[in-house]
Amino acid sequence: MNIKQFACRGAAALGICLALAAQSQAGEVFADAARSNPLGRDVKFTVYLPDGYKDGAGSYPVVYLLHGAGGDENEWRTKGGAVETLDGLIKRGLMRPSVVIMPTAGPASWWANGASEKAESAIMDDLLPYVESKYKVSRERKGRSIGGLSMGGYGALNLALRHPAKFCAAAIISPAIYDPLPPETSAARRTPQFVRNGQFDADTWKALNYPAHLDAYKAQPNRVPMWIVSGDHDFLGIAVMSANLYWRLHQIQPKQAELRVIDGDHEWLVFRDALPDALQYVDRTCARG
Numbered sequence: 264m265n266i267k268q269f270a271c272r273g274a275a276a277l278g279i280c281l282a283l284a285a286q287s288q289a290g291e292v293f294a295d296a297a298r299s300n301p302l303g304r305d306v307k308f309t310v311y312l313p314d315g316y317k318d319g320a321g322s323y324p325v326v327y328l329l330h331g332a333g334g335d336e337n338e339w340r341t342k343g344g345a346v347e348t349l350d351g352l353i354k355r356g357l358m359r360p361s362v363v364i365m366p367t368a369g370p371a372s373w374w375a376n377g378a379s380e381k382a383e384s385a386i387m388d389d390l391l392p393y394v395e396s397k398y399k400v401s402r403e404r405k406g407r408s409i410g411g412l413s414m415g416g417y418g419a420l421n422l423a424l425r426h427p428a429k430f431c432a433a434a435i436i437s438p439a440i441y442d443p444l445p446p447e448t449s450a451a452r453r454t455p456q457f458v459r460n461g462q463f464d465a466d467t468w469k470a471l472n473y474p475a476h477l478d479a480y481k482a483q484p485n486r487v488p489m490w491i492v493s494g495d496h497d498f499l500g501i502a503v504m505s506a507n508l509y510w511r512l513h514q515i516q517p518k519q520a521e522l523r524v525i526d527g528d529h530e531w532l533v534f535r536d537a538l539p540d541a542l543q544y545v546d547r548t549c550a551r552g
Contacts, residue, residue, distance in 0.1 A: 288314045288354040292346055294336070297393035299368075301381035306390045308366035309336045310398065311346060313353055315360065324361040324549060325400035326542070327386075329374055329411030329418045332439070332450040336367040343412075344535050352539060358546045362400045366390055374411070374418025375471045377456030378464065382418075387426060404485070405552050408545040410434030412534045413501075414450070417472075420489070420508070424476040427485035431549035434541035435491045437501050437529055440473055440508060446499060473508065481515055488519040490544040492537045494527035501529060 290313045296305035313323065328345065330338040339345040345365065352358035368374060372382035395402045409430050411419035416438030423433040444465055445451040452463045459467060469475060489512055493505040502524055509522035521544065527533035 289350050290314050290346065290353070291316070292340065295397075297390045299385040299389040301384040301388070302368065306366055306368055306385050307336045308364050308390065309340055310394075311340075311349055311363040311365070312398075313349070313360035313362070316362070316399070319360070319399065322399050322401045322406065324359055324406045324408070324546065325394065325398075326361055326363045326545065327390075327407075327409045327419075328363055328365045329409070329415030330365070330367060331411075331413035331415050332373075332454070333370050334367070334415075335370060336365050339365045342531050342534075343538060345538065348535075348538050348542065352542060357539075357543055359550060361546065362394075362398055364390070364394055371414075371450065371454035371456065372418075373414055373451065373454060373456045373471070374422060375456060377454075377471060378459055378467055379455035382456075383422065383425070386418075386422065387429070391429070404428060405431050405549055408432045408434070408549055410436065410490075410541055410545060411438075412436040412537075413439045413529065416440070420473050421471070421476060423487040423489070424473055424480045427480060427483050427487050430487050431552075432488045432545035433490070434545050435489055435505070435508070436534055436537045436541060437493050437497060438491070438505060438508070439499070439501065440504050441468075441500075442472060442474055442504060442507065444468060449499060474511070477511065477515070486516045486519050488516070488521075488544075488548045490521050490523075490541050492523040492525060492541060494529060494533040495524050496527060497529045497533075499529050 293310050296307045299306045328339050368382035368385050374382050376383045409419045416435045420435050423430050457468045491505050493502040512520035
């Protein structure tokens with residue numbers, strides 16, 4: 264075993280190794296947008312195309328990465344190190360060359376058809392068809408996965424539960440899936456998506472949060488394998504919420520749910536550290552079909 268191989272062993276060194284690998288194989292990043300009639304505006308997104316995409320034959324797996332509250336289509340790239348992580352994973356053979364779509368439906372959309380906007384419809388009915396018509400990506404369930412952080416984790420989970428025929432796996436990172444209600448410090452209490460008559464509406468929150476979707480999900484023939492991860496010191500209590508989610512999913516799909524609790528708070532250090540394992544999980548799971 265040489266020194267470089269030894270240095271790349273273990274989670275602590277993974278980020279450094281991925282960055283070194285990425286230097287010799289870099290994907291391309293572009294800005295694009297899909298028109299959405301439900302929103303009355305474009306769904307902007309950043310698209311990552313792996314090295315060799317232009318000359319590659321066939322279709323690529325596609326991953327949709329959703330941002331958190333207050334974020335936008337650039338957040339995973341500028342704060343989350345997504346491009347460097349993808350370059351490194353693909354270069355080292357830890358992930359198949361994939362197209363990654365990082366959209367925004369609005370900084371407080373919660374990726375849902377809420378009281379203010381129909382962000383779920385914008386993603387499922389406008390963004391996905393646009394991406395599949397323009398880019399060389401799979402149009403089959405086995406080639407399409409989804410993930411997100413915080414508000415994006417809430418969105419990725421709910422979209423996977425509501426559309427299990429569309430996604431082969433989901434990465435749920437520090438998900439803001441408060442049950443029964445968000446804490447006073449949560450951005451959810453201030454977004455128009457959960458506000459009616461000028462006040463946060465508990466019934467709207469409960470109707471859109473994941474527990475309300477579980478019965479319908481169980482009645483579907485498809486199961487979406489889930490990778491759930493949270494920081495142990497998350498000040499919003501999301502580690503506990505993640506454990507509750509895992510246990511509920513375990514009752515439905517005991518071999519298709521994974522939970523990881525790592526060191527850290529509700530912060531980018533946790534989101535960045537969680538991304539490599541999350542991407543490898545969804546890619547590996549989808550590759551197995």
